[in-house]
Structures are given as structure tokens and as C-alpha cells.
Amino acid sequence: MGKLVGMEVALAAAEAAALCRFEVAAVYPITPQSHVAEHLSDIVNDGRVDASFITVEGEHSALSAVIGASATGARVITATSSQGLLYMGEVMPIASGMRLPIVMIVANRAVSSPINIWNDHSDIMPMRDTGWITIFAENGQDAVDMVIQAYKIAENRDVMLPVIVTMDGFQLTHVVEPINIPDQEEVDRFLPPYNPYATLHPDRPISMGTLGMPEIFPEAQKAKDVALVNSIRVIKEVWDEWERLFGRKYEAVETYRTDDADVALLTMGSMGETAEVAVDELRRQDVKAGLVKIKLWRPFPFEDLKKALKGIRVLAVTDRAVSFGGPGGPVFSEVRSALYDEDVRPKIANFIIGLGGRDVQVGDFVTMVKRAAEGKLAEPYEFYGVRG
Amino acid sequence: MTDKKWPETWQEVNPGCMVFRPGSSSEYHTGSWRAKRPVWDNTKCIKCGLCYIYCPEGCIAENAEGFFQANMDYCKGCGICANECWTGAIKMVNEEG
Numbered sequence: 001m002g003k004l005v006g007m008e009v010a011l012a013a014a015e016a017a018a019l020c021r022f023e024v025a026a027v028y029p030i031t032p033q034s035h036v037a038e039h040l041s042d043i044v045n046d047g048r049v050d051a052s053f054i055t056v057e058g059e060h061s062a063l064s065a066v067i068g069a070s071a072t073g074a075r076v077i078t079a080t081s082s083q084g085l086l087y088m089g090e091v092m093p094i095a096s097g098m099r100l101p102i103v104m105i106v107a108n109r110a111v112s113s114p115i116n117i118w119n120d121h122s123d124i125m126p127m128r129d130t131g132w133i134t135i136f137a138e139n140g141q142d143a144v145d146m147v148i149q150a151y152k153i154a155e156n157r158d159v160m161l162p163v164i165v166t167m168d169g170f171q172l173t174h175v176v177e178p179i180n181i182p183d184q185e186e187v188d189r190f191l192p193p194y195n196p197y198a199t200l201h202p203d204r205p206i207s208m209g210t211l212g213m214p215e216i217f218p219e220a221q222k223a224k225d226v227a228l229v230n231s232i233r234v235i236k237e238v239w240d241e242w243e244r245l246f247g248r249k250y251e252a253v254e255t256y257r258t259d260d261a262d263v264a265l266l267t268m269g270s271m272g273e274t275a276e277v278a279v280d281e282l283r284r285q286d287v288k289a290g291l292v293k294i295k296l297w298r299p300f301p302f303e304d305l306k307k308a309l310k311g312i313r314v315l316a317v318t319d320r321a322v323s324f325g326g327p328g329g330p331v332f333s334e335v336r337s338a339l340y341d342e343d344v345r346p347k348i349a350n351f352i353i354g355l356g357g358r359d360v361q362v363g364d365f366v367t368m369v370k371r372a373a374e375g376k377l378a379e380p381y382e383f384y385g386v387r388g
Numbered sequence: 389m390t391d392k393k394w395p396e397t398w399q400e401v402n403p404g405c406m407v408f409r410p411g412s413s414s415e416y417h418t419g420s421w422r423a424k425r426p427v428w429d430n431t432k433c434i435k436c437g438l439c440y441i442y443c444p445e446g447c448i449a450e451n452a453e454g455f456f457q458a459n460m461d462y463c464k465g466c467g468i469c470a471n472e473c474w475t476g477a478i479k480m481v482n483e484e485g
Contacts (some may be wrong), residue, residue, distance in 0.1 A: 099404035160403055198406055207407040220397040220405050224397070
């Protein structure tokens, strides 16, 4: 059952795509995604997959190229970060609107300005409404497994939507971790060859990416939304199958020591592991703390979140992006909105943390939990640890 | 009942709004947008075909005598043909009525 290797997470994520036998990669390198781009290029150059690597002139072209390739029926991969993701933004709703099962690895990084190459979630959060399934990896094993799962989810006939697998830049991409890399035969059993719903071919002309008049556009948007909302069923089926075959469990919302918890932290991405250590520390101090981790961002797992928060009196939601001039961080406002109609719901505090790679340590999470539990928050959201 | 011009409900929309019948865009008559129409003066026309080449709609065709004319179902009245015609054989005139 696979092989445990010590590997940099960016390379391992590219290896996962290779195990899926991608046929076209179009990637433009950008820190901290560059090692993904380089390794995909190596894999193609070494003939390890029967694939083309398109050296595009920018991220807009990278995504456009894989949109075209996917429309012809190829299994495709691209990857980016930060400004590159924002540059792709113009074509991202086209990929989802055309219902193409593209898989993209995003190495999360802050967006300018000031220019900053380090990790936060200010690149992925503005992409929230582009119609892509979006899954957050917490560690290297998540990254590998989620890339493979992503193709199975994306290509399902009831889904047919592009999938982003995000991993925190540097904190994950550049870290060497022990990762179980599945065998090729195992992945082949899990993921059959891509059988597209329709393809562009000169002998069988069809139109993709058509004009939608006011008479049809709202119906098309509703159809896309229903597809995204309903994809959670397939995502859970794929995760169940993964657990049966590979023994590793995935959930839309994961919990840690929440059963009897009074106060809980909520994280997304790699900080979940640090927060777990903080929860253990708080438990040693007799604070009934727990942790809730959102792994599936789109479609938003409303029911899973409500279930995970049962009995929680105070919730400290951490955000790694700012909604400037808005109601709080994007995760906070979505979580709060999800709970609005609940008769019993936790008091929610919002800490904006880890912007542009600012370190967040165990002690910081301990402090946040204690402050949230005591209700000592002067603002609806707080830039935790910001000087002044 | 004739074929529906577009799906009635969101459930009927093809995934990705794909259209499986080739050439269906020809049913969309863009000529209704037109505020001005091109009018050819064939006494000035030298049959060079630049209007045919430049027409972004592809709606200008050569007739039996070798002169050119636009299909008014699709001509949007953009005036590119008149702009490109170096003998001044094409004039844009206001649509009326």
C-alpha cells in the first residue's frame, strides 16, 4: 500500500498529478508554486507520463491553455500562487461555466501590495465565487491525496467542475514531510481514464463557451450553482472510497477534541496542526478547548459545520485574509452567516492572523482561545498581534 | 410546436451550455442591431474584395456579377467595409423607419 517517502510537499503534489497520468500541463512559475511547475516539467521531460508541457507566457494563458486542452478531452493540470491566481481570475469562471474538470494546485501566498511572497489566504479568498470546488490541504499527505481525489471528483458526470487544491505556500510547499505516495496500480484502480462528457473535435462539431442571452443566462447560472451545491455528495463518496482503499479518512469539516468542548478554534490549512497542539496545551490547563477545521471551502459544508459546532459556546474563527471594509474575515462572515438561523449558536470572535507569513505559534492560539472565552474583544474582528 | 429557441428551465440547460447542433449561431440575426447600413456604388467598385475580407461578421459575399453585397440579416452596420474601401464605393446611410 504505497510507499512512505520523505519528500518536499510541492514535489509530492506534482508526483500525485503524475500518478493521475495527466496529459497536458500548462504552468507559469511563481513563488511559492515554482517547485510544482519545475517538477511537472521534469516529469514530462523524463517521459514519465505521456503528456505535453506548454510553456506559456503567463497565468492567464496557463489556465486558458488547459481550458482548451480539457475541452478536447485531455486530463490537465495547472498550478499557481498569489498574483498569478488573480491574473487567472478572468478565465476562472469560464472554466467552471464550461464545466471542465480541470485540476489546479494553488500554493497560497499573500497578494500585493506591499509585495510579499509569504503565505496567507488573500489569493484564494477572492476566487470564492468563481465556481470552482475548493479544498484546503493541511499537510503533505492531504496535498497528495487531495490532488488524486480531485480528478475523481471533477470528472464525475454529476459534477463536471474544476477543482482547486490549495496548500499553504512555504509552510507546506517547501517543507519535507514523510508522505505515503500511493502505487501507480492503486491509483489506476481508483481513477479510471478520463471519459469526457463531450469533446471538441473537427469531425464532430459542437460549441463550447457559447453566447448566453438574457433569456438563458440566469438559467445557466442556476444550473452551475446546483451542480456545485450537489457536488458535496460526490466529494463525500470519493472520500469514503478513498478511506476504504487507502485507509486515510477525509471530512469536509474535521474536529479535534470537540466532544465536550466549551470553546473552539476554527482554522483552515496548515495552521490546523499548530492549533491542535494549542488545544492539547489548553486541556492541560483545564480549559475545555477544541478545534474545528474546514477542509472543504466550496461547496460550503453547512450541515457538517453545524454538526461540528454542536455544544460549542464560544468559537474563535481565524482568518488569513482581510475583507477590507467588510464584516470581518471571509471565513468568519461565512461561518456566522451559516449559523444565523440556528436557535442555539456559539458566540463568535474573529482573529485575523498570519498575514503575509507572520508566524503564529502555539501560545498565540492559546491566547486567542482564552480571550475569546472571556469575551474580551473590543472589535467585531481583530488583527491579532498587530502592533500599535 | 416549433423547436424552442432556448431551454425553458434551468434543468434543460446542457452542461456548460454546450450546443450540439453545429451552425446554430446563424439563427441569431445580429442585423437587428444596425443603425446604419452600407450602400455600394458599383460604378466606383473595382471588385478588389477588401470589404469582403475585412467584414468582421463575415456577412459580405460576392454576387454573380463579381460585385459585393452584405447579408442584412447579419450586418451590424459597423462601417468597417466603408472605412476600408479605398475607392469610396461604400457609404453608410442611416436606417429609417
